[in-house]
Amino acid sequence: MAINYRVIQKGKPGDPDAEKLYYAIPVKSGDITFEQIVKRVMLRSTAHKSDVLAVLTSFFEVVREELDAGRGAQAADLFKMRVSFSSKGKKNKKDVSAKDIVKKRIVFKLGKEFREMLDELKFVRID
Numbered sequence: 001m002a003i004n005y006r007v008i009q010k011g012k013p014g015d016p017d018a019e020k021l022y023y024a025i026p027v028k029s030g031d032i033t034f035e036q037i038v039k040r041v042m043l044r045s046t047a048h049k050s051d052v053l054a055v056l057t058s059f060f061e062v063v064r065e066e067l068d069a070g071r072g073a074q075a076a077d078l079f080k081m082r083v084s085f086s087s088k089g090k091k092n093k094k095d096v097s098a099k100d101i102v103k104k105r106i107v108f109k110l111g112k113e114f115r116e117m118l119d120e121l122k123f124v125r126i127d
Contacts, residue, residue: 002122
């Protein structure tokens, strides 16, 4: 399989006089729904659809609970996730409070399996 890409021309943001250069950008070939994932997992295993649905749903619920509790979650060699945020700076330590926390996000770090997949990607230009 390969990742499709197309070529676009764009300038530097905020600098209308900058030279416009050409860049490759990915072209997504579609999405897979949770239901489709469940069906494909079911076809690769001896588990019934309801079992696969229950396990995958529970997996994501547990990951969410762990992130909500301030812990990271790791899925074997696939990925690691953790909650992070930025905060507003204050001159005095005692003035910093939870109200100063902004830009909450989940940090997703690729594991070995996904890094290897990325290293092996092939690309096809479409025009």
